[in-house]
Amino acid sequence: MSVKPGVVSGKDYLALVQSCKEGKYALPAVNVVGTNTANAVLEAAAKNKSDVIIQASNGGAEFFAGKGFPDSFQAKVLGAVSLAKHVHLLAEHYGVCVVLHTDHANRKLVPWVEALIDHGEAHHKDYGKPLYSTHMLDLSEEDLDDNIGECARVLKRMVPLDMSIEIELGVTGGEEDGVGSDEVDNDKLYTQPEDVLKAHNVLSPIGHYSLAASFGNVHGVYKPGNVQLRPEILKNSQALVQERYQTGENPLDLVFHGGSGSEKSKIEEALRYGVFKMNIDTDTQFAQAEAIGHYVDENPRAFKYQIDPDDDTPYKKFYDPRKWLRKAEENMVQRLGEAFEDLQSAGRSIAG
Ligand SMILES: [Zn+2]
Numbered sequence: 001m002s003v004k005p006g007v008v009s010g011k012d013y014l015a016l017v018q019s020c021k022e023g024k025y026a027l028p029a030v031n032v033v034g035t036n037t038a039n040a041v042l043e044a045a046a047k048n049k050s051d052v053i054i055q056a057s058n059g060g061a062e063f064f065a066g067k068g069f070p071d072s073f074q075a076k077v078l079g080a081v082s083l084a085k086h087v088h089l090l091a092e093h094y095g096v097c098v099v100l101h102t103d104h105a106n107r108k109l110v111p112w113v114e115a116l117i118d119h120g121e122a123h124h125k126d127y128g129k130p131l132y133s134t135h136m137l138d139l140s141e142e143d144l145d146d147n148i149g150e151c152a153r154v155l156k157r158m159v160p161l162d163m164s165i166e167i168e169l170g171v172t173g174g175e176e177d178g179v180g181s182d183e184v185d186n187d188k189l190y191t192q193p194e195d196v197l198k199a200h201n202v203l204s205p206i207g208h209y210s211l212a213a214s215f216g217n218v219h220g221v222y223k224p225g226n227v228q229l230r231p232e233i234l235k236n237s238q239a240l241v242q243e244r245y246q247t248g249e250n251p252l253d254l255v256f257h258g259g260s261g262s263e264k265s266k267i268e269e270a271l272r273y274g275v276f277k278m279n280i281d282t283d284t285q286f287a288q289a290e291a292i293g294h295y296v297d298e299n300p301r302a303f304k305y306q307i308d309p310d311d312d313t314p315y316k317k318f319y320d321p322r323k324w325l326r327k328a329e330e331n332m333v334q335r336l337g338e339a340f341e342d343l344q345s346a347g348r349s350i351a352g
Contacts, residue, residue: 002352006092007084007100008051009133010162014208016051016097016350017253020276025344026256028336029053029101031281033060035086037288040329042087042094044336050345051097053277054087056080058109061102077115084131097351100131101166103279104138110150113137117157124161134210136166144169148199152206159207167203169195170214172257189214190230196237196252197244210253210277213237215270217258220282229266234273250274267342280339284332291331295324 032038045052065079091098123131139147170191191213203209215233260282302318340346
């Protein structure tokens with residue numbers, strides 16, 4: 001099955017998720033903070049003939065609107081809208097399918113998500129499709145019933161817009177943009193299959209949801225050995241839902257957070273257990289910083305003088321932001337090439 005290139009939602013999004021799961025590959029979900037990073041993701045996806053997920057955290061969305069924007073909440077909303085419109089305009093021309101998504105939103109960020117759903121409604125009215133394909137609600141720090149109940153309420157708003165929700169059960173260690181915690185009981189780092197079944201019972205009759213299950217994953221890059229990745233947690237959740245609902249294998253659409261620095265064998269295992277999305281932020285952040293660091297090291301005087309005081313060399317063509325921002329983009333594209341390989345999505349775009 002092929003899908004028109006560009007931002008996908010509704011049945012095209014579901015076709016993409018299904019393609020991933022049947023083919024045992026996943027799409028990188030890359031956090032972006034501006035047009036540079038968004039374009040680098042599109043470039044990398046096109047170059048590797050892979051579909052891709054572009055996502056913004058609340059902080060990333062705020063940055064997109066501008067750190068000087070007078071109202072922080074409005075910046076988070078309008079920045080996310082601006083990013084989405086940018087990607088809607090360009091994605092189809094890169095020739096791949098793009099899922100637009102917003103990252104972790106805890107209780108205090110539910111109004112942010114709902115404001116984006118308002119914008120999604122307006123966009124749906126005008127263009128017959130939503131602004132974002134999916135939003136995440138991360139209420140994993142709350143009581144299970146509160147978490148599931150609130151996700152159900154928000155999903156009901158999203159279904160008429162052909163949107164899907166991502167939820168989190170169990171806690172991803174570390175923190176992402178102020179959401180999350182370093183002080184979590186170790187057993188909360190592993191999602192319980194019974195909790196997954198409970199969420200599935202409530203959400204699957206309402207609409208499509210995906211699940212960020214915790215199997216020892218941690219945001220950011222840490223010294224190995226602190227937490228043990230246990231992908232069999234995913235397998236156990238799949239098995240329980242499969243048995244209870246008499247479905248085919250891997251009925252759950254799973255998401256892998258905190259994948260930076262994971263062993264390749266654990267990633268491969270996660271793909272076998274129905275993971276179709278793996279978040280990438282830390283590694284692409286470093287790729288950008290690394291490239292700019294090298295560039296500054298190679299051209300130190302261009303970052304001190306417009307014209308060299310010793311020999312009058314003009315440095316304009318070195319300090320032009322397009323030069324060093326491009327270095328960051330190129331290295332991000334390079335790093336994403338590795339991600340497409342690790343997730344086995346390279347060459348498998350369903351855009352046609
Ligand atoms: Zn995350």
